[in-house]
Every structure is written in C-alpha cells, then in structure tokens.
Amino acid sequence: MATSMAAALAASLPAPSAAPVPAAPTYETIPASMSKVIDIEAEIPLMIVQLDGMVVTKIIKHAREAPSTTAHGLLLGLDLDGTLEVSNSFPLPHHSGDDDEKSTKSVARYQASMLRSLKEVQADDSVVGFYQATTLGAFFNQTLVDTQAIHQDKLRHGGIVIVHDLSQTARGNASFRAFRLTSNFLAAYKKQNFSTTSLIQHRLTFSSILEEVPLKIRTNPLLSSFIGTMTEPSLSSGLDIAPATATNSTIPASFAALDLGTSGLTRNLEQIVDAVDNYRTEEGNLAYLSRQIARERGRADNYVAKRKEENQARVAQGLAPLPEEDIARLFKIPAEPSRLESMLLLGQIDAFGKSLGGMASTGLVKMYGAKAGSGTST
CATH class of the missing domain: 3.40.140.10 (Cytidine Deaminase, domain 2)
Structure with a gap:
C-alpha cells in the first residue's frame, strides 16, 4: 500500500526539466608555421x-x-x-x-x-x-x-x-x-x-x-630556519655539567674535517689502473680491426690493379676489355670501428686523475697541519 502510494505521488509530480547541455567549445588549430612562434x-x-x-x-x-x-x-x-x-x-x-x-x-x-x-x-x-x-x-x-x-x-x-x-x-x-x-x-x-x-x-x-x-x-x-634552529647550541638539561660546557645541538658535531683523506687513495688508484687496462684493451681491438680493414683494402686494390693490367693487354691485342666487377661484393671490407668507447674511457681516466689530484692535495695539506699541530719537528 505504501509502495503504491509513493508511486502514485511520484507519478503526479511534474517531470523534472532536463538540464541544458552546453555546447562543446571549438578551438582553432594553430598552424604548423606558427607553433614555434607561440612557444616563446x-x-x-x-x-x-x-x-x-x-x-x-x-x-x-x-x-x-x-x-x-x-x-x-x-x-x-x-x-x-x-x-x-x-x-x-x-x-x-x-x-x-x-x-x-x-x-x-x-x-x-x-x-x-x-x-x-x-x-x-x-x-x-x-x-x-x-x-x-x-x-x-x-x-x-x-x-x-x-x-x-x-x-x-x-x-x-x-x-x-x-x-x-x-x-x-x-x-x-x-x-x-x-x-x-x-x-x-x-x-x-x-x-x-x-x-x-x-x-x-x-x-x-x-x-x-x-x-x-x-x-x-x-x-x-622555512627549511633554512629549521636547520638553523637545529644547529644552534642550546643549554643542556644536565645539572652536574659546568655551565661553560652545558651546550648541545640537535645535530651532532661532525669530525669529517679531521679525516686526513688517505682512505680513498687506494680505491682511486685501483680505478685508474682498471680504466687504463680497459683503454688498452679497447685500443688493441681497434688496432686489430684497422689491420683487417687495411688487409682487405689491399687485396681489393691489388685485384683492381691486376684487372686493369689485363684490360690493357686485351686492348693491345684488339680484344674487348673485361667487364668491371663490384668490388664491394667480392671483398667484404669492414666499416671503420667507432672510437666513442675510447673517448669515454679517456674521460673516465681524466676524471679519476682529477679526483686523485684533489684528494691527494687536500690530504697532504691536512697531514702537514696535523704534524704542525702535534708539535713534531721536521
């Protein structure tokens, strides 16, 4: 009964008006000649x-x-x-x-x-x-x-x-x-x-x-202020500590500056040796390929020269010269190898050398400073 009453009331109500559908906006296509001008x-x-x-x-x-x-x-x-x-x-x-x-x-x-x-x-x-x-x-x-x-x-x-x-x-x-x-x-x-x-x-x-x-x-x-607050010394809560030393910081003190910097020298030298070995291996491969190219090119040149002599002899005898043949089909001359890998290895060697120079110079200055600070005579 309740269901039929609700249905009857719903049927008696006016139908809701449909919302107007907005027209889809239209955009003019930017000409290809103006696309680069628009992108300033x-x-x-x-x-x-x-x-x-x-x-x-x-x-x-x-x-x-x-x-x-x-x-x-x-x-x-x-x-x-x-x-x-x-x-x-x-x-x-x-x-x-x-x-x-x-x-x-x-x-x-x-x-x-x-x-x-x-x-x-x-x-x-x-x-x-x-x-x-x-x-x-x-x-x-x-x-x-x-x-x-x-x-x-x-x-x-x-x-x-x-x-x-x-x-x-x-x-x-x-x-x-x-x-x-x-x-x-x-x-x-x-x-x-x-x-x-x-x-x-x-x-x-x-x-x-x-x-x-x-x-x-x-x-x-805001981040700079937060870091400044963390690094700013503050009074310690301990009561048995002298006032002169009763300061601490949220970020503990770093003693990296006291490191003499000698631990990474061995690693750096090993990297340089490996890079030099790789470069020598790459240069050996390039030299081998270059010899192969020179050998095949020499064979092709000898064949062309021999064929030219035969044609000259046939012309002198009144015969027709032999037809020219495709040298690229007879002799597989390899393309010249890429030297990109050699350049990249040279870049690695240069980077390792600069890193070694900077690390060694900094460590040397620190060692002299540590020796002077200890009061040891030279």
Whole structure:
C-alpha cells in the first residue's frame, strides 16, 4: 500500500526539466608555421639550472640507500626565462638480474605510473632531465650518453643530467653538477659515425662530449630556519655539567674535517689502473680491426690493379676489355670501428686523475697541519 502510494505521488509530480547541455567549445588549430612562434620559452636559451633543496636531499638519500653506484632517476620541473627549475624528482628501479629488454620495459612502466600518479595529485609531472650517481667523478659511460641524447631530442630545451659524486659527499662536500651534450657531439651521434674522419670533422675529444651548465641550489626559507634552529647550541638539561660546557645541538658535531683523506687513495688508484687496462684493451681491438680493414683494402686494390693490367693487354691485342666487377661484393671490407668507447674511457681516466689530484692535495695539506699541530719537528 505504501509502495503504491509513493508511486502514485511520484507519478503526479511534474517531470523534472532536463538540464541544458552546453555546447562543446571549438578551438582553432594553430598552424604548423606558427607553433614555434607561440612557444616563446623555447626560443630563450637555457642559462642556469636551479635545484630545489628537497631534490638535493632526495638524490643524496637515494644514492646512499642504493645497492650500488648506479642510482639514477628523473628530474621534474619547468623552464622559465632561461632558468630550468627542478622542483621534484623520483628514483628509477635498478634490475641487476633481469635481461636488458625486460628491465627496460619494467622501468618504462614504473616511470609512466609515477608520472600519472603525480599528475593526479596536481604535482609537477614535466620531465626536464635525469640524475646519475657516480663515484670519484667518473660519469662518462654509454648509458648516460644514450639517455641524454634521447632527452635532448625529445624535450624542449634538451633537458640536463645532474651528476652526484658519492665520494665527495662521503667527505662532507655535496657535489652536484649539471651537464648536457654539445652540438658537435649530437651531430656525430645522430649519424652514428665516430670514425677518425668524423672526430676530426666535428672536432671531438673526450672533453667536448659534455658541456657544463651553471647550477645553483634554492633552499626554502622555512627549511633554512629549521636547520638553523637545529644547529644552534642550546643549554643542556644536565645539572652536574659546568655551565661553560652545558651546550648541545640537535645535530651532532661532525669530525669529517679531521679525516686526513688517505682512505680513498687506494680505491682511486685501483680505478685508474682498471680504466687504463680497459683503454688498452679497447685500443688493441681497434688496432686489430684497422689491420683487417687495411688487409682487405689491399687485396681489393691489388685485384683492381691486376684487372686493369689485363684490360690493357686485351686492348693491345684488339680484344674487348673485361667487364668491371663490384668490388664491394667480392671483398667484404669492414666499416671503420667507432672510437666513442675510447673517448669515454679517456674521460673516465681524466676524471679519476682529477679526483686523485684533489684528494691527494687536500690530504697532504691536512697531514702537514696535523704534524704542525702535534708539535713534531721536521
């Protein structure tokens, strides 16, 4: 009864008026010739990279917790008036046991999921580059070059790579540097030609692969005040301590400056020896391939010369010359090998040498200071 009454009342009520459906807005398509003119920011060259303090702490945390020195991740932010503002970052997983194809697909899925999640919470989701943790300043490797080449081809201002040196951070110096590939290297990379002629034509050496971009770190005033409060000495609550020494701080005192810096010299020398051995092996492989090319080219030249003499003799006898044959089909002359790996190894050797020089000079000064402070006579 109650149900039929409710149905009757509902039937007697006037039908609700349908809400008007708004017309879909129409937009005029921007002509292809005007697309670059509209994007004014793309015409402003990138002059400086601004790294947020939160990004610095996230990179340091990821590098410390990573199982190896292969910590890497993506940088998010925007470019404005020639300044690339990096406001956020997230690490990418590292799969050591999987094959390359499976690892690449897994990283791509994780990256797409993270960017989608950041977009849902209205956070920065524009990729502006990536970061790479390294040790002893040796960041020259094929993976870094390939990744940065993809970014500079896809991103508006090419993106940048932030290199974080773990060995410097362990000594109390947070080392962050921003790099991007040079235009000469990109021209050779797009052609995938790193022969001797190409290197001379593009004037490429290991020092001209990357160019450094000025970098500054922006800290939040609230965060700076908080850190200042933590480092400010305060009175201790102990009653049996002398007033002169009754001060402490939330952050304990660091004695890293008293370390003479001799512990990393052995590791640095081992890295230099390994890099030199790898370079000698690579040069040996290049020399072997060069000898093969010279041998095949000599055989081809001898064949051409012999065929030319036979044709001259046939013409002198009044006979028709023999037809010319395709030399490339008869003789498989290998292409000139790429010298990119040699350049990267030279860059590693140079980085290890500079790191060793800086570490040794700092340790030497500290040792002289410690000796002078102890009052020992020379």
